[in-house]
Amino acid sequence: MAAAFCGIDFGTSNTTVGLSDHATAHLLSLEQDHLTLPSAMFFDFEDHGVHFGRSAIDLYLRGHDGRFMRALKSILGTALIHEKTYIRQKAVPFSTILGFYFANLKRRIETHLGRDISQVVLGRPVRFVDKDDAADAEAQASLEAIAREQGFKQIAFQYEPIAAALDYEQQVNREELVLIVDIGGGTSDFSIVRVSPERRGKAQRGDDILANGGIHIGGTDFDRLLSLKCVMPHLGFGSFTADRKRYLPTLYYHELATWHRINQLYKKNVLGELRQIRYEAEQRELVDRFIKIVEDRQGHTIAIGVEQAKIALTTASKTTSALANQGDWAKFRFTRKQFDAAIGDSVERVVATVRRLLDDARIQASDINTIFLTGGSSMVPALRSGILSLFPDATIAESDLLGSVGIGLALDARRKFA
Numbered sequence: 001m002a003a004a005f006c007g008i009d010f011g012t013s014n015t016t017v018g019l020s021d022h023a024t025a026h027l028l029s030l031e032q033d034h035l036t037l038p039s040a041m042f043f044d045f046e047d048h049g050v051h052f053g054r055s056a057i058d059l060y061l062r063g064h065d066g067r068f069m070r071a072l073k074s075i076l077g078t079a080l081i082h083e084k085t086y087i088r089q090k091a092v093p094f095s096t097i098l099g100f101y102f103a104n105l106k107r108r109i110e111t112h113l114g115r116d117i118s119q120v121v122l123g124r125p126v127r128f129v130d131k132d133d134a135a136d137a138e139a140q141a142s143l144e145a146i147a148r149e150q151g152f153k154q155i156a157f158q159y160e161p162i163a164a165a166l167d168y169e170q171q172v173n174r175e176e177l178v179l180i181v182d183i184g185g186g187t188s189d190f191s192i193v194r195v196s197p198e199r200r201g202k203a204q205r206g207d208d209i210l211a212n213g214g215i216h217i218g219g220t221d222f223d224r225l226l227s228l229k230c231v232m233p234h235l236g237f238g239s240f241t242a243d244r245k246r247y248l249p250t251l252y253y254h255e256l257a258t259w260h261r262i263n264q265l266y267k268k269n270v271l272g273e274l275r276q277i278r279y280e281a282e283q284r285e286l287v288d289r290f291i292k293i294v295e296d297r298q299g300h301t302i303a304i305g306v307e308q309a310k311i312a313l314t315t316a317s318k319t320t321s322a323l324a325n326q327g328d329w330a331k332f333r334f335t336r337k338q339f340d341a342a343i344g345d346s347v348e349r350v351v352a353t354v355r356r357l358l359d360d361a362r363i364q365a366s367d368i369n370t371i372f373l374t375g376g377s378s379m380v381p382a383l384r385s386g387i388l389s390l391f392p393d394a395t396i397a398e399s400d401l402l403g404s405v406g407i408g409l410a411l412d413a414r415r416k417f418a
Contacts, residue, residue: 007409009123012073012185018410025410027403043067071259077129077139102150118153121413123160125187126214161191163408168372169195176369183377188350189214192361211361215353219377227257227306229342236286262299309334314379340382351386370395374404
């Protein structure tokens with residue numbers, strides 16, 4: 001590949017890198033033969049190294065002493081981006097931690113290319129933050145600053161669903177009006193785009209984009225909701241104080257169920273507060289389970305088990321999962337019915353976002369020729385059927401659910417930097 005134009009799809013759950021020359025585009029293998037790199041990091045207290053992707057997950061699950069982090073993209077646009085967390089007794093800014101991930105990613109790209117790379121198109125959701133334009137702009141600015149600190153000098157951004165449209169356009173042989181549905185780990189993003197073989201080579205595509213829309217709901221939200229419904233009640237969520245006058249505080253249960261908040265439970269003051277909650281609880285044995293998970297730093301093991309159950313329920317009506325090696329109480333049975341009930345309100349909000357997108361584009365559902373699905377969470381049955389029910393006459397198209405955006409970003413990089 002004589003000229004390499006680079007696009008990075010830094011996702012909440014997984015990251016891909018697309019490379020393009022003047023004729024073709026492909027995904028870079030980032031971890032052995034895998035085209036995706038899980039957006040995960042492990043600070044190993046035994047070898048003092050920092051590990052990434054599947055290696056990070058494996059070390060954590062094998063019980064190495066260290067600090068595990070995942071879904072860090074979710075902190076962009078939140079107050080956490082300005083905060084610090086303790087690693088090896090040193091306060092480290094979250095922005096610096098994200099910088100470690102980008103530095104490692106850049107090294108992998110440059111090792112493959114055999115040279116430095118300074119130009120990149122970064123994918124971004126249509127909305128990092130719902131209903132807050134200032135926070136949304138700050139999220140993009142933070143991501144750009146992190147990439148620039150790692151040596152990327154020319155940085156452009158493209159909406160992730162537009163990148164997916166550019167990938168889909170490579171396979172069309174006629175003009176189509178396409179709804180791009182990109183359901184990722186952190187956001188649900190949509191674009192209505194006019195595509196055709198003739199439009200493929202245009203430098204400017206603004207006139208072909210009829211509408212963009214998005215909402216901050218994605219796969220990690222489905223993990224959280226499934227966990228709150230099926231797992232957290234076994235740890236005391238929804239139970240009463242001993243006098244039965246009120247429920248136990250819910251904050252720590254939500255943190256344990258939320259990927260990027262789990263490490264907040266390991267702060268020095270938390271165990272003391274949990275013991276006070278236990279003292280007031282009617283069912284102290286349930287809170288004892290919660291305390292043991294925090295003491296053993298097994299929060300991410302719970303989250304991984306719930307995520308695996310969610311993935312299984314995309315094709316199965318029920319599944320089981322043994323979480324955190326905590327004993328018989330932690331052998332759970334999850335059902336599709338429970339999952340659908342847990343995410344029902346979120347699905348309705350996503351479907352409502354699609355309806356508003358049609359209004360923004362000033363078209364009818366019947367005007368859409370094709371629904372192009374991408375993003376791993378587009379496989380969630382309730383969400384998929386809710387969106388597709390709006391378009392009974394449209395053709396359904398799919399590509400690489402995890403790689404389409406990365407390819408499109410590389411194509412966009414060619415357009416911007418060639």
